[in-house]
Amino acid sequence: MKEFFHSWVFKVLLALAVIMFAFMLRATVTMGASTVLERIVGTITAPFQSLSAGVSGSVTGFLDQFLRASEISEENERLREENRQLIEQMVDYENYKHENESLKEQLKIQEEHPEWEMMTASVIGRDPADQFYSFTIDKGTLDGISYQDPVVTSDGLVGIVSEVGPVFAKVTTILDVRLNVACQDVRTQDVATVSGDIALSENGQCRMSLIPRESGIAKGDIIQTAGTSGLYPQGIVIGRIAEVGFEPQGTMMYAVVEPTNDIKNVKDVMVITSFKGQGSSLKSFEESLVQDQSEASKESNE
Amino acid sequence: MNKRAKIMVVKYVTYSLLMLILYVLQSTPQLFSIAGIKPILVFPFAVAVAMFDKQLAGGLFGLFAGILCDTSSNVLFGFQSILYLVICTAVGLLVVYFMQPSVVNSLIFTGCGLGFRLFLEYFFYYVMWGYDNSHLILLGQMLPLLLYTLVVTPLLFLAVRKMHLFFEEKME
Numbered sequence: 001m002k003e004f005f006h007s008w009v010f011k012v013l014l015a016l017a018v019i020m021f022a023f024m025l026r027a028t029v030t031m032g033a034s035t036v037l038e039r040i041v042g043t044i045t046a047p048f049q050s051l052s053a054g055v056s057g058s059v060t061g062f063l064d065q066f067l068r069a070s071e072i073s074e075e076n077e078r079l080r081e082e083n084r085q086l087i088e089q090m091v092d093y094e095n096y097k098h099e100n101e102s103l104k105e106q107l108k109i110q111e112e113h114p115e116w117e118m119m120t121a122s123v124i125g126r127d128p129a130d131q132f133y134s135f136t137i138d139k140g141t142l143d144g145i146s147y148q149d150p151v152v153t154s155d156g157l158v159g160i161v162s163e164v165g166p167v168f169a170k171v172t173t174i175l176d177v178r179l180n181v182a183c184q185d186v187r188t189q190d191v192a193t194v195s196g197d198i199a200l201s202e203n204g205q206c207r208m209s210l211i212p213r214e215s216g217i218a219k220g221d222i223i224q225t226a227g228t229s230g231l232y233p234q235g236i237v238i239g240r241i242a243e244v245g246f247e248p249q250g251t252m253m254y255a256v257v258e259p260t261n262d263i264k265n266v267k268d269v270m271v272i273t274s275f276k277g278q279g280s281s282l283k284s285f286e287e288s289l290v291q292d293q294s295e296a297s298k299e300s301n302e
Numbered sequence: 303m304n305k306r307a308k309i310m311v312v313k314y315v316t317y318s319l320l321m322l323i324l325y326v327l328q329s330t331p332q333l334f335s336i337a338g339i340k341p342i343l344v345f346p347f348a349v350a351v352a353m354f355d356k357q358l359a360g361g362l363f364g365l366f367a368g369i370l371c372d373t374s375s376n377v378l379f380g381f382q383s384i385l386y387l388v389i390c391t392a393v394g395l396l397v398v399y400f401m402q403p404s405v406v407n408s409l410i411f412t413g414c415g416l417g418f419r420l421f422l423e424y425f426f427y428y429v430m431w432g433y434d435n436s437h438l439i440l441l442g443q444m445l446p447l448l449l450y451t452l453v454v455t456p457l458l459f460l461a462v463r464k465m466h467l468f469f470e471e472k473m474e
Contacts, residue, residue: 012358013361016361017387021380023379024380024383035379041369048326049330052333125331126374127374127376129420130376131444132376176376198428202442
């Protein structure tokens with residue numbers, strides 16, 4: 001065994017380990033940008049993954065026709081579409097209602113709609129070792145995709161681009177504990193944060209926290225992005241509230257959110273590459289949240 | 303280039319292509335998925351190569367497997383590359399000096415190696431940050447992943463052994 005540590009083989013392997021360590025250090029510094037090595041490997045493997053995902057999807061779809069009755073499949077599809085439309089209508093209704101009230105108050109009639117630039121992409125890979133269903137899509141910087149672009153489907157928010165290469169991008173989903181999304185209740189307009197939760201992610205659910213105790217938030221409410229962080233445009237549906245409870249400290253409330261998307265099995269997504277307010281500062285939102293939190297704490301202490 | 307060297311080149315090109323195919327299969331959405339759990343294919347393959355082709359080839363294929371996994375993974379790039387390089391080199395050395403290349407040993411190496419890598423991820427990504435219910439990741443996700451990977455390990459070991467014997471025969 002001793003000879004090994006004096007051999008050229010050991011020196012070669014050690015040199016490779018040092019090079020990989022250097023790549024690792026670089027990755028920690030440039031979060032979001034893929035390393036040269038990763039770009040090369042990703043560029044080589046992406047077309048194969050895309051082909052494989054396509055074949056696999058077709059085969060799965062074909063077998064599904066036999067394994068499950070086609071009527072049920074059609075019915076399910078129709079109901080999902082209806083459900084999506086109803087949610088959209090409810091969101092529109094609540095948004096218009098709120099808008100109408102605030103416009104009346106401010107005597108402003110003009111309304112502004114942010115213009116989103118979007119790019120469709122297909123899911124080509126999922127890491128078997130990832131616990132929060134992150135995935136790789138077939139579009140990258142060459143298609144105009146950037147780090148931290150929001151990823152959505154017609155059902156709502158899926159996640160955010162967490163790393164991008166020339167022809168691929170990695171997406172972190174809203175089920176991930178490391179992702180926080182500023183959100184608001186469409187009905188009550190309460191602003192809070194949605195993030196992943198280890199226990200809930202198994203059921204495809206996430207957690208809404210930092211909800212003020214006096215909030216009128218309730219089961220069934222629809223949650224959408226608040227748009228205050230500059231990472232997501234305002235008004236993307238995240239999900240419905242499935243359960244409401246009090247935090248152990250008792251100063252705040254939390255809610256379990258059932259995402260409108262089937263994140264575990266999503267196959268096609270859209271990446272929002274540009275929207276009004278993109279990259280704007282998070283500071284004001286964070287300050288208001290901290291202020292709300294401290295006020296709530298004071299009130300509970302009193 | 304003599305005949306032996308040519309066969310060696312063909313052998314390692316074949317292994318590399320197989321590694322690439324296994325990577326594409328393991329990262330293809332829904333393929334081999336049971337209750338949302340998918341096996342890792344490239345690591346047991348690299349371990350099997352290390353068992354038959356000793357530490358240098360083992361280390362290099364471990365590194366290759368790690369780079370592929372890092373490319374699709376959300377963990378820090380280089381984390382798996384370095385670990386798999388070290389683990390597969392160690393496997394090569396253990397087989398040279400102490401152990402035999404057998405199915406049982408391949409299960410032990412893959413189980414310990416992958417278990418170690420998953421535990422490190424669990425510790426550095428969840429325990430250290432104090433997330434609630436982080437044990438559920440270990441029990442509900444990582445353990446089934448490890449078990450599922452161990453189920454496919456003998457198949458990959460036998461495939462590598464078959465190829466190794468085939469190329470050895472050609473070289474003689």
